Amino acid sequence: MLAPLNVGVMGVDERHHSSGNGIGTRLAAWMALSGGAVALLPAGAFLVRDGLGGGAIALAAGFVLIGFLAGLVAGRRLRRLLERQRQDSETLREEEVRRSRALLSNAERVAQLGSAERDLRTGQSRWSDEFHAILGLIPGECRPSRMLFLDCVLDSDRPAVEQALESVARDGRRMERTFRIVRPDGEVRALLGQAELGRDEDGSPVRLDITIQDITERKRLEGELDGLIRELWRSNEELEQFAYVTSHDLRQPLRVVNSYVSLMEEELQGSLTGETQEYMAFVRDGVRRMDRLITDLLTYSRVGRTAADQAVAMGDAIQSALTDLQFEIEDAEADIRISGSPPVVLGDESEMGRLFLNLIGNAIKYRRPDHQPEIEVRIDETADAWRIAISDNGIGIPAEHAERVFGIFQRLHARDEFEGTGVGLAIVKKIVERHGGTIMVESRDGPGATIVFTWPKLHAPLRGGLDQG
Template identity: 40%
Template sequence: AGLRDLKAVQDDIRTWQEKVARPIAASPPGTPSPEAAGRVADGKKDFDRLRVAMAAQQDRLRDDRTRARDDLASTMRLRNWVFATIAILIVVLAGIVFEALRRGITAPLEQLGSDARTIADGDFGHPITPTGPADLRRLGGEIEFMRRRLVRELDFSEESRLRLDAQSADLKRSNAELEQFAYVASHDLQEPLRKVSSFTQLLQRRYGGQLDDRADQYIDFAVDGANRMQTLINDLLDFSRVGRVHHAHQSVDLGAVMKRTLSALSVSIEESGAVITCDELPTLVADPTQMSMLWQNLIGNAVKFRRPGEAPAIHVSAEQDGSLWRFAVTDNGIGIDPEYAEQVFVIFQRLHTKDTYKGSGIGLAMCKKIVEFHGGTIFVDPAYTDGTRIAFTLAIEPPATGIASTEPAQARTDA
């Protein structure tokens, strides 16, 4: 319709121009004519017709513009509704996603964390129920497996603790029995043994040489056996007291202890012609009685197990190594085979017969017990082959121990 109106207007304009405008424009100026007046009259009709066509076109354009405005407004309203609907859908979807995450991930994680905190607070029997997505269920399952294993380990530890308590009670009872045995050995056994030793010695003095050789030999056996039994009992008592009776730790000058030891062994040192040299010894926190026993056994063994026809040469060395002191007693004696390096520290383990070297086989076992009681170790140095080297360590301050027993205090009378 718009194109038809435009074509009609263009046709009316063209007709008016051909009939009126161009002929008038082509007439010479200043020469009006009756024909020109007639064309003007006809041109007015054509121009009116043109005006009517243009007015119709304007009306139609206004109607089209109004419809276009209405269509645009309707389209904008539709667009706004669409955008609003999309925004609402986005908000709803976001809420749904958030709630789904909360229920599917956040809530299971919070529950898992709560269960883990409950277990961490000591309630190891609290179960963990895996929930949520597959990954969270797998994680919950792993934690539940760990909890069950921890419960098993705790049950085993509790069972071990109960067994350890029972063993500790047995050990206390055994220690009490050992203390009672030590008391009996030091009182009830010593007196009969002294009587046996005394009367056999009286027999030896009074009837020695009056009986036959066989009787004299029997008396000698009895006297020697009684003396060795008394020595063995005393050594056993000393061994049992290590770490049980003597535990008065104090500052001890090992140099002074060594001087007292050499004085106590002066007879055997003088008889053997032993030459003893010593490095400067430190002052440690230790039990003075046990230190005397340690030096006396080590120096006494070095003097005793000498080579025939050769004077003992003994050297005591000392060197600090951090929180430990390393000592060594080196001699030129008969030595110890490497295969017996561990055996010599076992109680009653002798490498020689009692006729060859006197002793009870307790000395080095007692040294080992004393050294370990003071936080050290003792061993035979296998690298030294010109005799024997007993090396050991002592802590500057011995470790704390729970051993604190004493001899029974009840009054007893000797038999």
């Protein structure tokens, strides 16, 4: 603490201190001290006594810089300024924390996601408002704790949840579990919980972080979807079984009709008129077309039912189809080329043979008059599948019918133009999709059509050769 200062005029007797000039001098000096500024005094010098009996310091020239006392005043102001800045900064930080907590609370509420943490050193737990809400509890009316949380878990699920929490705390691995809780009002809810350790700067575990999400509605929708899928599978199986049984049973009456038509022709041979013979031919042709339609329906219903998937050499399937189509190939003088190396894939041998039989057979059947059929089977390898394209120079497929041609009983031409049942490409599509592939009509310039399908790769692919002679 500073001692009182005595200010006087140098060279003036002590009695002059009480004079007007002395008082004015003191007053001017004190005002300078109080303002922390430089004071211009009357002519002459003055003394500043330190009050400690240590003598006096003479200051001249009429200007005095009271540095020490001015520094005290300035320091006091600086401290007040810094304190105000500190308080403002703390206020801003508190406001930012409040905003962040409000945003987090809103996000948790919208996502139905609650968060909690338990201090591993003190055992104290802190739960967010949404964590309370999911458990059906009210913040402030209960004390968050590990036991309170476990008491909310359904009895049958509690051992697994308790074991998971202990495992995370012991091994440090992040863990996720689905479990059920019972709220105070008796409502059962399904939750998805996640737990992991929080560590300090040294890597030591200091807390257990837990999040829970209410997935009751999602579980309900998943259950409904699973039910619909099961119902769809059941309906498909019943439909395929119906088609199989119906197709099989319908062929027997057709065989009887065909047999009696043959007997009638034999019995009435020589007495049938030309018109009657034409009628008999119509009956026989109708029986034949109906039998073929039933056979195709039977084939369609059997796709995937009797399949025995195994490693199949695609080259062998192509060769089998070419052998079965040998008469058609020779009759049309078709030129068929194989580009690329046929792979070994996972599938059913008979289904793959049917696939190429239908596609190559269509390329031969739907040829342009007076044009030699030119057909290419091109095989290319992609990242995760094989791409097979069958191209021809035939009558083509209009772009507006690119999807329709794969529907069952879909025909683009009259029966007197091209014979068929409209089931062939539907069978092809079903075979390809059953094996996880896709099929489409690829647009192209000029005449002809290109049908492209993909077939997934075998995990350990082996090459299957094809003798192209």
